Amino acid sequence: MTDAKTEPLLSVRDLVVEFPTRRGVLRALDRVSFDIMPGEVLGMVGESGAGKSITGASIIGLIEPPGRIASGEIRLKGERIDTLGPEAMRRVRGRRIGMVFQDPLTSLNPLYTVAQQLTETIRTHIDISKGEARKRAIALLDRVGIPAAARRIDDYPHHFSGGMRQRVVIALALCAEPELVIADEPTTALDVSVQSQIIEVLKDICAERGAAVMLITHDMGVIAETADRVAVLYAGRMAEIGPVRDVITEALHPYTAGLMGSIPTLTQETDRLVQIPGAMPRLHAIPQGCAFNPRCERAFAPCRETRPDLISREGGRDVACWLYDPARTGELRDA
Amino acid sequence: MTPETQAPQTKAPGRLYRAWDSDLAYAFRTAPVAIVATLVVLVVVFCSVFAPLIAPMNPYNPAALNLMNGFTPPMEPNAFTGEVFLLGADGQGRDMLSTIMYGTRTSLFVGAMAVLFAMVMGISIGLFAGWRGGWVDSALMRIADVQLAFPAILIALLVFGIARGFIPDGLRDQLAIWVLIVAIGLSDWVQFARVVRGASMVEKNKEYVQAAQVIGAHPLKIMFRHILPNVMGPVLVIATISLALAIIAEATLSFLGVGVPPTQPSLGTLIRVGQGFLISGEWWILLFPAVTLLALALSVNLLGDWLRDALNPRLR
Amino acid sequence: MTKLSRALSLSASALALALAAGTASAETIRWARVADALTLDPHSQNEGPTLTLLRHIYSTLVSRNADGTLEPSLATSWEIHPDDPSIWVLTLREGVTFQDGSAFTAEDVVFSYERVLHESSGFRAIHADVEGAEAIDDYTVHVKMSGPSPLYPNNLTNFFIVDKDWAEANDVVAPQNFAAGEENFAVRNTNGTGPYKLVSRDPEVRTVMEAFDGFWGDAPAATEVIYQPIPEAATRIAALLSGEVDFVQDVPVQDIARLEQTDGVKVVTGPENRNLFFSYDMTSEKLRSSNVDDNPFSHPEIREAMALTLDRDAIQKVVMRGQSQPSAAPLPPFVNGWTEEMNAYDAPDVARATELVKSVYPDGFSVQLDCPNDRYLNDEAICQAVVGMMGRIGIDVSLNAQSRSLHFPLIEKWETDFYLLGWGVPTFDSAYIFNFLVHTREDSYGAYNGGKYSNAEVDAKIEEIATMTDLEARDAVIGEIWDQVMEDRVFLNVHNQLLAYAVKDGLNIEVHPENQPTMWTVTFD
């Protein structure tokens, strides 16, 4: 799985994304760092507004103005991509990083056939003939599970059901064979019954092609089933990263712990995060110190004063919590 | 109308107030164009509303006019009477400044009333169409289509023609202004109706509407109360832009010989008369009313534009 | 230049609007006025622009000079028959041909009489006293009147002669009948004896005529006439200033000064045979639009007060910019029966007028004034000024200014209390005014007597002058009638209109008292 010695496919370091507003500059992401290894599936979880989608958008260079990357760096195979010009970045999108959005109903242009959208995308990135592109497109549709792909490729998006459309979307995201696919809540808008199929397709096809996946979701269940590692975001900051099994069985960060408590048992949906009192702070009212401290049962003095940095632990785990500060482990052991 | 308009205060004041007080006010403070436009509108509205108090003379009182003052250029003494007018005098010896103030008053009144008329009509029809649905809705919306495609000038000419048949002698010039209001308003209700219809179609199936019915309240009344706050933004935008349109429409109709009597000229009538003096050299008879109209209509249009963007955060 | 003009006439149906004045041929006149001729049928519409245009294609028996006097045209002379005072003997010009080449003879005159007397003719009233016409020989026609009609030749100036054979061949023996729903050939086709031939016509857009080389009179200097109606005053003047037309007939008074100062353009002015007056209902018990219970206009004091507050000089100076002749009498000086004294009017005396009004109505009264806004020079502005003048003496007038098509029916249907009317006198005789404006409304009399004026004595005199042959005695009766009309203040006259024509330099044209300029009399420098 994760080999510490291989170079990460994607490396995000101290990423800060800011939105200037009339109430001052909001930090949607505040010094977020993580890596994605080639071929791995990184789950990214957090509540709405925690910064998951913005992380995805900043990697692919599509933050809505006036938002901007204020500092930090994003590297793809060691090459900085956050500083690329628009044209160079455009060539990265689709070709090297694919993206799948939440709502398949609105992700497809209603006025073009699936074939038009697929071949256009393929031919944008790969220099092949129209016929060749179409062949590839049909094969891909077939692979993502569209029955009678050769015939249905000339249909318009509205001819497909929601689940089928999301398969088309996946095909579109993968058609130029990217090394990384960012899937931003790919199943939220779908019926529960098809959710797992879609995730399955996405995971399988990426595995086949050796593409890494960054799976953004607020559904811990999906992460548990799919991801190799999981990153937990809270109020624009990284709370914890680690192999998914470890994080689930033994969450380090109190917030993660609360989050894990909300994993639905079996397939039953329950209100998430009921166990954690209070709500995530708004971005313009992030408390001093650890952002989670007002809600944290285990908060102590430093939590209210200084923001904790990510602390590397054994087993490839990182956590941003004063509880794990080596300098303080002793004094807290019994607390 | 009265109980309904008061109603939102009980339910939505917090939301409305917050939206207005914060985002809109901030957007306004940071938009110089909107500020300038508002200032212009305020000055023009002030001058016209208080025209009877601040205007140097009452140009609507023919007995007070001295024909010999006709065509006095701005700031120059009249050759016969020696009187001086800041913006000159028109062909009837009316002080241009006063005439413009009164004319703007008439134009604004016509515009505002026409928009009000269109708004009441549009909201009622839209609400009704959305509530009843079915063939009533299709019929009303089809009429709206026809209305939208049928040019406003023709509709106004038509209303004017028909009204002339009903209005008795001696009342013509008093009623002309109301006919004008109906004529302009009638061509403008469709947009209001569409917005309200859309909103009411969404609302009518909501539980509270059915619940209201159970307790005996009329669903239309309930819907009105709930829909109004929702459509306030778009309605306001449409109303603002319609106001500018109505003022221009009044001027256009006056060019076609339909409008307020020449003894009580509106801005449009002044421009219609003034354009006859473009070549002859009495520029002030055209220029000042035209500039006033331009300033007013442009400002109202700019405000409408700004309002539309400001109320639609997605466009911001 | 000749080459160009030939090219122009060759492609006449698609004539280029030469943009620069300099490129127009000196022999072409581009003529713009407010309205187009309604038809080319010579006997259908008795209306100014129609008559003006037709005059260029068709000739009349008798024509009128720019100074208002009669002169021979197709008739070289006209006399009352020595034996029968009710017969007019017309001697016709010889050697005249129609534009299709056929000869003009007495037969054509007789036929034209039949046609002009047809019930679909617009000129029946003018020839109402004609019982019939008879060809005595090829060049003599007897016109039988119902009684002695000493001034009848005045009625011949708008009577166009058509070719009998042509009319019969094209089935246009009668003028357009609207109810029939079919178009008459004569509406768009012509065959006259006039100085110009029709080349092309696009109604309300452009009518092109070229000189008829078989014309019986002098060959016109202007060999081609392009006639364009331009209803908007500003556009019309702009067309002249930009050099797109050479002659603008209807010039707004306010533009005269500017045009006079413009290089390459000049303005000619002259009196029109038309006066403008207010009249009122002085007979009804109660007015339609007044706030008092009786009829204010029935009081002589009120009528006097109105005369006293009307400031004609101010209207002349400001509204008309000098382009009018203020006058108390509702007839222009051209008209038989006019005297110098009739023009005199009192200086305005607002104080006295106010007293007069107060003596009847201490609080004043209100009334509606009906006024056309597209018929006379500055009609609406005149009415507006009068509203102000009336307001000063306690008469609260509300103004109803509207299009002529709405205004004139009010007068005809007696649906107005107080109105503005302009009156032209094509016969140049007072009887025309009396017949239409003064005589009690009955039969063919009083169609425009909108004030319901009725005076049996006056009516009798009006009927009497119609057949009087002793012109001096007749003039005396006319004088008596005028005295009574002026005393009763039937009309509140404002002024006689002056006409202004604007032409480009190098083109000489005279103002015609009936506003019917003739292009064949135009000369070039």
Added chain:
Amino acid sequence: MIAFIIRRLIQSIIVMVAVAAVSFALFRFVGDPINSMVGQEASIDDRQALRDSLGLNDPIITQFGRFIGNALQGEFGISYRLQMPVTELIMQRLPATLELALVSGTLAFITGLGLGVYTALRRRGVLSNVIMTGSLIGVSLPTFLIGVLLIWVFAVELRWLPSNGRGEVVSIGSWWSTGFLTTSGRLALILPAITLGLYQMTLIMRLVRAELLEVLRSDFIKFARARGLSARAVNFGHALKNTLVPVITITGLQLGSIIAFAIITETVFNWPGVGALFISSVRFVDVPVMSAYLMMIALIFVIINLIVDLLYYAVDPRLRVDRAAHSH
């Protein structure tokens, strides 16, 4: 599809009858044609006789019935004013109006589309703001004044362009006359087309901008960008095509109002079209011409509506199934 067209046709007929009824009602009040038709010398009796012969004294219902009956046969009678068959008169004037409407409509559409796209894509640019504000000036003055000012500047003062009329026209076939084929004809089109198109241009520009901004925010555009499609393909291929659906609708419906708005422009520029004809007819109470004009406007409206529906159909594939599903 067929059911849809039939439904549309029935609606159109209802519209036409309604317009006929309304226009007929109108003419009862615009004035009395007789006065304009006869000379001032005509006696009261003559006037009555003419009224009778034209059927103006018949009961309203009779008159209306006769009017509808004739209108169905395309027969509107003889113009009271110009004494020509009304249908011929209108056909003679129609080319001028249609050419003017076409040119100003195209002008408005092209510039409106261009400026709308520009101001949407460069939303925060200085030039965009200038365009947005500047375009409002054109709609903040009455059309007739703009026309008069253009004449004054470009015809009187500069003498660049003709002040009035259509210039030289060339006949094509038996009833079409065009100004497109001559220089003077094309020059004469410029000022009226600008005057007439200004308002529509502003409208279309604003519509395009608003729709485009809306579309640019949509998920499928985000997704298209995320797939690395070029800005050109995204903005002009994906976004613009989606914008066109509402734009076509409004523009199409506006064509009707362009033709009607031509009343003002034609009057100011003495343009020999049906609008100017209508206004002179109103002044003269030329009832046959007025009714024919209104019926023509209604017909044009109905036709345009149909075309817009079909265009919609061509542009938006979603409608094809939806409509088909409805008609089953």
